[in-house]
Amino acid sequence: MHETQRQSQSTITKCIGMLAACGVLTFMVNAPASAQQTLPVSTQSALIALPNTQNPAEAEKRLPLAEFYHHVGQKLVWQDSARVDALVDALQGLADDGLTPSHYGVGELKADFQQSHSQDAAAQAVFDLGATRALLKALDHVQNGKLNPHDVVPGWDGPSRLKTLPVAGIAQAVMQGDIEQAFARARPQRPYYSPLRQALSAYRDLAAQGSVPSFPPREKALRPGERDDDVVALRRRLTYWGEPGLLVGNPEAYPQVRIEELDLREFDAELEAAVKRFQRRHLLETDGVVGRKTRQALNTSIKTRVEQLRVNLERGRWVAPWLAREPHVWVDIAGYRMEYVRPNGERWSSHIVVGSSRRETPVIHSEITRLTVNPSWTLPPTIVREDILPKVRQNPDYLAEQGITVINYSGEVVDASEIDWASPGNIMLRQPSGSSNPLGDVVMRFPNNAMVYLHDTPAKGLFGRDRRALSSGCVRVEGARELARMLLQDTGSRYQLNALINTSRSDINVNLPRHIPLALHYLTTWPDDEGDVTFREDIYRRDDRILSALNQR
Incomplete structure (x- = not known):
């Protein structure tokens, strides 16, 4: 040495x-x-x-x-x-x-x-x-x-x-x-991570360039075809958010007109298309009309978007190992959609309705273990206490009108007229299967402590709304019957869904021969199927807690 x-x-x-x-x-x-x-x-x-x-x-x-x-x-x-x-x-x-x-x-x-x-x-x-x-x-x-x-x-x-x-x-x-x-x-070597990371870099660069004036409040929505000074403000805000060519003319779109003579006050087809792209990225109705919700999204601060991206990159790191599992069912709560990755790699997606801000749909990791066909509905205690009892007290016939029966904890049917609805005691309310049952034709069940499940619904019109935080915590699935059919087929079940639905029996429980991994997650920024990053409303106000923790050393 x-x-x-x-x-x-x-x-x-x-x-x-x-x-x-x-x-x-x-x-x-x-x-x-x-x-x-x-x-x-x-x-x-x-x-x-x-x-x-x-x-x-x-x-x-x-x-x-x-x-x-x-x-x-x-x-x-x-x-x-x-x-x-x-x-x-x-x-x-x-x-x-x-x-x-x-x-x-x-x-x-x-x-x-x-x-x-x-x-x-x-x-x-x-x-x-x-x-x-x-x-x-x-x-x-x-x-x-x-x-x-x-x-x-x-x-x-x-x-x-x-x-x-x-x-x-x-x-x-x-x-x-x-x-x-x-x-x-x-x-994470998952397809969502790179677009989120690239978007954060772009928005950080945008923040360094300064802002532009907000789109002004209006009594009426701004519509395609109108000519107004606010159209210029709209063009500026959309350009700020990355839409090109809205403040200068496009010679291919206007071959007969000199660029400098274009009227930027006109809400033309090119601008309408840009508005629709912006609306699609913010889960708004893509009608090209600049109403209240679109104006709010246009005027959101760049700082807010940067913070959203930071929070959801962190969430993306948490869920990466889980999303590598196939097959699986993935419920995107704040995105109002779900996806089923089948054993053959095929992807099936659907709109969903999730819990309201009063009754949030929780984050869950579980497995779909069984289906219930032609389900009856035992109303959860919270719904009974907060929703049903006030209606029954105002209208003694409400339960009969809704087809809801009263059951004691021994499982016996009780006459509703014999109940003191000011203090009903230990009872349960149950709605039988049928066309008016809120669970529809089929329920997909998975072990969890929140009594949450995926289910069909007779209220199909709700899937057409752009904001769908409307349920009491469970997840309503558009095309639930199709999802159930695939689950039966992909797990090797001998049962046929249509045959079960068409029987006169209710509450038919079918165990899946193979359990399907399932996760419900809350993401307020995420790429869509084309890789474009979308921004969602923080309906449950969960982002701030994560952001605060990220900022701590």
């Missing part, structure tokens, strides 16, 4: 002794026994001496630091400026993932690197471990999410972490100097 190496080793050994005597000694996390035995003293001292700004038992206990150094041959890897610069660049790119680069020490890395190289080997080892910690922490957050969804999503019933970091591949990328490739591999 060279003399300088012996001196450095002696210095670091003294550091270990001092830290141990002070009770500061900590243990390496997630390290194989072989890695613990062979780690050099310099790396051990760095693990000990590196300060933790967060609770190491919670925030960073997953970081496989010792495993990383095992894969790089117990060598310090951040000892040249080019590699440190590559790490800084990669951490800066976290802004497009909706994360905050400064939370990973990006602003101090270069200065700390220079300072460590003006000091001894122990300081260099401390810097090396700090840089590796920043790398692994960032990759963990990009892959799995920064937040634990249990902490910020009411009723989250899924696992908080589904994947461990591919440490061997990360180590190889670092040694090859390709830090960005490690981040690219860590990001």
